[in-house]
Amino acid sequence: MAGTERVAAVTGAASGIGRATALALSRQGARVALCDRNRSGLDEVAKAIQGEGGQARVVELDVSDQGQAVQAIDGIVEGWGQLDVLVNAAGISSSGPTSRGPAMGISEQDWDRILDVNLLGTVYCAQAAARHMIRQRGGRIVNIASVAGIIPRINSAAYGASKAGVRMFTKCLALELARYGVTVNAVAPGPIDTPMLGPEGDQSIRARYVAGMPELFRLGVPLGKLGKPEDVASAIAYLASEEAHHITGAILNVDGMAQLS
Amino acid sequence: MAGDGRTVLITGAGSGIGRAAAETFGRQGDRVAVADVNQKNADETVQAIRRAGGQATAFAADVSRRASVDALVASVRQTYGPAHVLVNNAGIALPSMSIVDVDAATWRRVLDVNLKSMLFCCQAVVPSMIEARGGRIVNTASTAAKVPRWEIGAYCVSKAAVLHLTRCLAMELAQYGITVNAVGPGATITNLRANSGVPELPGSAEARREAQLKGDMGTFRIGVPLGRLGEAQDQADAIVFLASPEASYISGQCLYVDGLQSQC
Numbered sequence: 232m233a234g235t236e237r238v239a240a241v242t243g244a245a246s247g248i249g250r251a252t253a254l255a256l257s258r259q260g261a262r263v264a265l266c267d268r269n270r271s272g273l274d275e276v277a278k279a280i281q282g283e284g285g286q287a288r289v290v291e292l293d294v295s296d297q298g299q300a301v302q303a304i305d306g307i308v309e310g311w312g313q314l315d316v317l318v319n320a321a322g323i324s325s326s327g328p329t330s331r332g333p334a335m336g337i338s339e340q341d342w343d344r345i346l347d348v349n350l351l352g353t354v355y356c357a358q359a360a361a362r363h364m365i366r367q368r369g370g371r372i373v374n375i376a377s378v379a380g381i382i383p384r385i386n387s388a389a390y391g392a393s394k395a396g397v398r399m400f401t402k403c404l405a406l407e408l409a410r411y412g413v414t415v416n417a418v419a420p421g422p423i424d425t426p427m428l429g430p431e432g433d434q435s436i437r438a439r440y441v442a443g444m445p446e447l448f449r450l451g452v453p454l455g456k457l458g459k460p461e462d463v464a465s466a467i468a469y470l471a472s473e474e475a476h477h478i479t480g481a482i483l484n485v486d487g488m489a490q491l492s
Numbered sequence: 493m494a495g496d497g498r499t500v501l502i503t504g505a506g507s508g509i510g511r512a513a514a515e516t517f518g519r520q521g522d523r524v525a526v527a528d529v530n531q532k533n534a535d536e537t538v539q540a541i542r543r544a545g546g547q548a549t550a551f552a553a554d555v556s557r558r559a560s561v562d563a564l565v566a567s568v569r570q571t572y573g574p575a576h577v578l579v580n581n582a583g584i585a586l587p588s589m590s591i592v593d594v595d596a597a598t599w600r601r602v603l604d605v606n607l608k609s610m611l612f613c614c615q616a617v618v619p620s621m622i623e624a625r626g627g628r629i630v631n632t633a634s635t636a637a638k639v640p641r642w643e644i645g646a647y648c649v650s651k652a653a654v655l656h657l658t659r660c661l662a663m664e665l666a667q668y669g670i671t672v673n674a675v676g677p678g679a680t681i682t683n684l685r686a687n688s689g690v691p692e693l694p695g696s697a698e699a700r701r702e703a704q705l706k707g708d709m710g711t712f713r714i715g716v717p718l719g720r721l722g723e724a725q726d727q728a729d730a731i732v733f734l735a736s737p738e739a740s741y742i743s744g745q746c747l748y749v750d751g752l753q754s755q756c
Contacts, residue, residue: 297596334657334664335615339558342611350649351599361592383659383744392607395656396649399637403591403645406712448663480640 239316239471240264240307242294242356245272247425248375248467249320251460255468257285261316264307266292266356294321294352295344304359313367316471317360319353319374324390324427334388342389349393350400357404357415364413371471372408374401374417375463376482378490381419385447398482405480414479416470421486424457454487499572500735501525501565503555503613504582506533508682509632511540512728513579518546520732525568525575527551529582530687555582555609556601565616574620577735580610581632584688591645599646606650607657614661618670626669628735631658632727633674633746635754642711655746662744671743673734678750679704680722718751 239256243249245267253263257280265273265280265287273289280287288310292303308314324330326344329337353374364370379387380394398417405415422428422440429436443451466485469475484490500517504510506528518524518541526541526548528534534550541548549571553564568575583606586598610631621627636644637651655674662672685692693700707715730749733739748754 334611334661335618337611337615339608339612342608346603350603350653351596354594354599355596358592358594365592380656383656383663385660385663388611388657388660388664391660392653392657396603396653399640399649399652400591400645402640403648406640406642407591407645 237261237315238264238307238311238313239318240266240304240314240356240360241318241320242266242292242352243321244276245269247320247427248420248423248460248463249318250276251464252318252320252467253287254280255461255464256316256318256471257283257287259468259472262286262311264288264290264311266290266294266303267321268293294319294356295347297355300352300355301359304356304363308363314360314363314370316371316373317356318467318471319356319372321352322349322375326389330389331386333386337389345389346393346396349390350396353397354400357400361404361408361413365408365411368412370413371475372404372413372415373467373470374415376401376417376419378419378421378484378486382490382492384449401482402480409479412476414470414476416475416478416481416483418463418466418470419482419484419486419490420458420463421452421484421489422457423463424459428457450489450491452487452489453491456487458485458487498522498576499525499568499574500577500579501527501568501575501617502579502581503527503553503609504632505537505579506530507537507687508684509677509680509724509727509731510579510581511537512724513581513731514548515541515544515546516725516728516732517577517735518548519544521546522577523572524548525551525572527553527555527564527582529554555613556604558612561609561612561616565613569620574624575617575627576621576624577628577630578613578617579630579632579731579735580613581731582609583632583684585684585690586644586647586688587690588643590643594646602646602650603653606647607653610654610657618665621670622668628739629661629665629670629672630731630734631672631674632731633658633676635676635678635748635750637674637676637746638748638754639756642713658746659744666743671734671739673739673742673744674746675727675730675734676746676748676750676754677727678722678748678753679716680724680727682724714753714756716751716753717755720751722749722751
């Protein structure tokens with residue numbers, strides 16, 4: 232698999248899917264710019280990559296701040312001369328006390344924060360990266376959508392709406408960048424074993440995601456297990472690879488068939 | 493499908509699809525609360541409804557602001573009692589531009605007006621629907637909620653989120669007997685662009701109509717297989733049906749009224 236000398240930027244790289252993706256891209260030979268708000272998490276991932284002989288740099292970034300996003304992406308291009316891959320893995324499922332409750336009770340502040348990080352954060356980084364990729368006449372952008380952005384989930388209206396937006400943004404950007412040879416795709420994870428799912432070590436919540444929650448009209452996972460961040464990272468790494476050059480505007484589910492329809 | 497004297501609140505009812513829906517509800521005997529950011533347009537809709545023998549009152553409101561929505565819903569309640577039907581129709585278009593160049597303020601504006609307004613209106617209206625153990629909510633989405641469109645990406649994103657919010661609300665409100673659906677207009681003859689302060693596309697109205705009907709392979713848009721543009725009344729009829737008692741087992745759906753344009 233190609234990858235030598237390629238430059239990849241990964242947001243949300245300090246944990247979960249972003250971290251696994253950064254490691255996967257590094258193992259394919261890419262130089263990886265690790266972006267996140269969490270500086271100590273970034274340092275740990277950078278050390279892990281360098282420990283395997285890879286190249287990493289860390290960039291402190293709150294993706295919901297457009298100025299920071301542009302500065303981060305431009306800085307990576309300045310430092311490494313190019314940008315071949317952007318993975319928008321920064322995301323939150325909760326932004327305050329009302330964000331994971333009934334839609335009727337979501338506060339404006341919590342609603343805005345989820346949209347700002349998940350949707351607009353993806354937009355700002357992708358826009359900044361696209362400008363370089365258009366000039367380069369090539370590149371790969373991979374976003375993280377969600378099954379919860381296509382199947383309505385109870386108590387997830389803000390998160391779901393933000394991810395529905397990411398799905399459509401992926402397709403619109405793909406359409407407009409197609410003529411430059413830049414592909415834009417997304418993965419749609421189902422339940423993945425990350426801190427987003429519930430406190431680490433809480434096995435009962437994890438078992439409920441696998442088995443389904445009838446009171447929430449929510450099916451479990453036909454494959455009978457949670458996904459791991461590495462499962463999603465492999466799919467992202469494929470969509471980010473040279474081989475995937477004829478795939479664009481696609482949403483690849485990595486969900487154990489949690490999306491039944 | 494005759495109305496039984498319900499209270500119907502329609503946002504963006506001063507023109508286009510909202511006005512046609514308001515007039516149709518008015519003709520069938522519903523009390524129509526005509527809300528629009530433009531008071532003059534809302535007044536005109538009310539006059540048209542009254543001329544036809546219906547009941548309507550105009551309300552000026554900016555539904556992208558929570559305080560304005562709360563005041564609107566309180567006034568409607570005072571005038572006509574609690575709303576049985578809420579039509580979230582207010583929306584704006586954006587000027588054509590590459591999705592790479594849409595600035596942060598524009599993203600916020602289109603998400604606030606097209607999407608967050610719907611959350612605000614539902615939050616304000618639904619408590620009385622829960623008390624009444626029933627209600628109908630109909631949202632105006634778009635074929636752009638399903639099909640990516642060239643150089644109006646931010647609009648597409650807002651409408652895709654509208655469609656998904658429709659389904660999430662449907663799920664959460666089902667237990668109260670409240671249905672939540674959407675209509676998905678294709679190219680429809682309205683003043684949406686002018687009302688949004690967006691310049692018309694170049695060429696005469698007739699030339700633009702022909703271009704829509706033919707499609708444009710350069711921007712990856714099919715024409716209209718049914719061979720005509722939609723009228724506001726086409727959308728209004730679908731909205732009134734989804735709001736009717738007959739539609740009680742339909743929820744979380746988007747009815748595309750688009751002459752087959754979303755089949756691409």
